[in-house]
Amino acid sequence: MFMIFGYPVALLFGQLLLGLINGAFYALLSLGLAIIFGMLNIINFAHGALFMVGAFVAWMLQNYLGLDYWWALILSPLIVGAFAVVLEKTVICRLYRIDHLYGLLLTFGLALILEGLFRNEYGSSGLPYRIPQALSGGANLGFMFMPLYRGWVVLVAVVTCLAVWLVIEKTSIGAKLRAATENPGLVQAFGVNVPRMITLTYAAGVALAAFAGVLAAPIYSVNPNMGSNLIIVVFAVVVIGGMGSILGSIVTGFGLGVAEGLTKVFYPQASATVIFVVMVIVLLARPAGLFGKAA
């Protein structure tokens, strides 16, 4: 077998591909965080918990209503997004006038509540969620057996990320959004309903998290801790990419997924740490992150 650095090349390719899959989740989650941060100036610590809720909603739809994966893919983000609207209208809207740090604290509290509630109700050993029939099975790529579903996840994530990027950069809604981020008062004066826009932005960011949750449900077991395991990594991704940068979070998300995948070949114990090492290096070289504007 062909070798690189003493490792079979098949293994390296396999890990690269797997890294890309993990990166897809990092990208989807950090994208939502970046959108929310750009508009609301709030670090949504509850993002991981809402990702988890998205997966649980998919599970509930299947077990209580008999609705399958494809329904969940549409309904779960809508349901969790609606929940986010309520959340924003009742709780989060009170934060805009005070120090941003309180946003972090409040959403941290929300994350604790959500995780605690689901843990009490469903335990934490994980609930099974089936891969949809159409996407089960896989293809032998020669160097590895590629489950169809994983390929689907990468595809959907890339398409979603591109779509979100296009909406924000190329459409008039996106232009208003970006303008409101820079100067909400002025945009309001032009007759745009900024508070509603903020609400919908939060809901959209959260819906992205829920969407990622549904994608993740068949891969990982649906588990109250699934979000808290991811969220800190995603934070690091956002810091590295540059806070609030849409493109930064997408590119960094995929890139770090790959970096993590390769670490798993050479030094698996460090695979959970490598992202933070990258973060420190980036911060030293570019304090505003790879794609961020200097503050």
Next chain:
Amino acid sequence: MIARRSLLAGSAAAAVIAPRVRAQGAKPRIKLGVLNDMSGPYRDTGGPLSITCVQQAVQDFGDHGFAVDVINADHGNKPDQGASIARRWYDEDGVDVILDVPTSSVALAVSTVTKEKNKVNLNSGAGTVDLTGSQCNPNTIQWTYDVYMLAKSTGGAMVKSGGDSWFFVTADYVFGQQLASEGAKFVKAAGGKVLGETRYPFPATNDFSSFLLQAQTSGAKVLGLANAGADTINCIKQAAEFGLTQRMKLAALLMFISDVNGLGLQTAQGLTLTESFYWDLNDRTRAFSARLKQKAPDVRADMDQAGCYSAALHYLKAVADMGVANAKANGAAVVARMKAMPTDDDAFGKGSVREDGRGMFPAYLFEVKSPAESQAPWDYYKLIATTPAGEAYRPLAEGGCPLVHT
């Protein structure tokens, strides 16, 4: 508050408030504390059902002239939290015995406190062999399973059935490492070889695909999973997803019936695993499970939970035998009495406790049924082999327990 503390501290003050105690009923009280994971990854393998099992033991034991209270707490799988609850229970709340205590690190910490306070610790949930080895003490019994027994039963059986080359995926902490190294010993002893091991960060990993890929690249015939709970479930699901199950045989070294339930038979079918209890094993276990069903209709006990029942019942028998006052005064004496008496209950049958604190019960090797074979809810296992109690555990001399030679 002062009065309560003095009551525990000395008998002089006890006389002062004795009338109040009498007003509540003159019976002496024994307090059992169930300390386990009520909110984390091991909630389903121990958790609330362990408490129910202890309550069942109290009920089955009946009235022997003393009252029995059962309390519980969540140790959150954190050694310091477990140790401080144990300390408070013994110092402040008058707890006489602590049961269950899954998670090896917490188990060792609680065992240390128990010895310091001369109480009793009956462990059913933790796997580390150190509890009956280098860190054994006269106040602790490890009732149910340990990594040696799991590795011998599951590992040995797999090699015998042709799985002679292994790759371990190991949770990188003490329990996982011990499980993998014990597993490797048995594989080698049976003439097999270990082709590799990959250790993943615990508990921060939920995607195992890259570790599984390494296992596949190694060309080993058996994938040994040296982990527990949610990690094991994830590994098995992902192994199925990546088509590993077609080329490799999976050996989940520690798996409980609740894990099988979590996976579903479709995914779990064909797995071999070891437990020392199964609800449908014989008439006595069925009788026990029928009683338990009245309290918890939707679930079945696994060996950890049934072990709590068995241990609590035996403890109460020993207390009745030596008298409540003696039992409360000296935990080590109770444990010594428990070791001297043979055990007998519906869950674990007849057995004994060895001088290093090892509970001696048979280990059963099960295979998980296919959905077609399963006739009823929770009809999950078929028995493949039984390792007798005398052979299932690490020989006394190898453990290095200081109690053994003195």
Next chain:
Amino acid sequence: MFGFSKEQGIAFLLLLILVVVCPFVLYPVFLMNVLCFALLACAFNLLIGYVGLMSFGHAAYFGMGAYVCAYAAKVWGLTPEVCVLLGGITGGLLGVVFGWLAIRRQGIYFAMITLALAQMNYFFCLQAPFTHGEDGIQQVPRGALFGIFSLANDRAMYVFIAVLFLFFFLLIHRIVHSPFGQVLKAIRENEPRATSLGYRTDDYKLIAFILSCFIAGIAGGAKALVFGIATLTDVNFETSGEIVLMTLVGGMGTIFGPGVGALVLKGMENYLAGIGSWVTVVQGCIFVVCVLAFRRGIIGEIGARLKLVL
């Protein structure tokens, strides 16, 4: 004395009386736990309350202090006061490195960077052989103070911890009211102006950060000795969250607030153990309620009602 106002002096006297009387009424181990976390929260408060920097990773310094102190006591057999000091120095040294990296950014960025650095430290502790991974360092002896007074008895240990707490409590107060502390407050209020007045604000922030980490390390070391164990819990990100919560509940930027917050939270943990798995939900609710309605915290609110600075 120590820059206390009259009211603060009275409050401090009250604190002193409580510290002396409580062990005769309440469970000493619980009280020692409260004091250790109160000290930790005070260290955290030094940053958030007086410099305006929110560290979301203070568990790193606390936990490393605990590990080194436990290791020194168990393996090297050093006396407790030396072990605790070593814990503090470890926290301080870690603070030098992490602080140097983190103070380049402000506000939320600072919080997230400290969080990520603490997480890195967590993985280090998970991997490093001397911490014994998930088991932690167990069976740590309390030893004998200065090699003479045995601390095995809970009451004796309590005296040691209480003295430690009061010493550092007063030290923090002294720092805050020194000229150095005034500069810190100026940085909190308006950093550009402090810079234009000729202060190298980064140096001041870094020194405050290191001091805070040093005291956090001391608190960690003390806790390790009290319970005889140092584990991953101490370096965990949940512990970092708990520290923030304590300070928030008690009152950020108040002198007595963090201690009160520690008492409330640890008291809940101790006396509401029966609620078991609901603990996280309750903690989350406290976070939300505090942020929405109660931002000044208990002491802050009392102070505002009485128009006092406590």
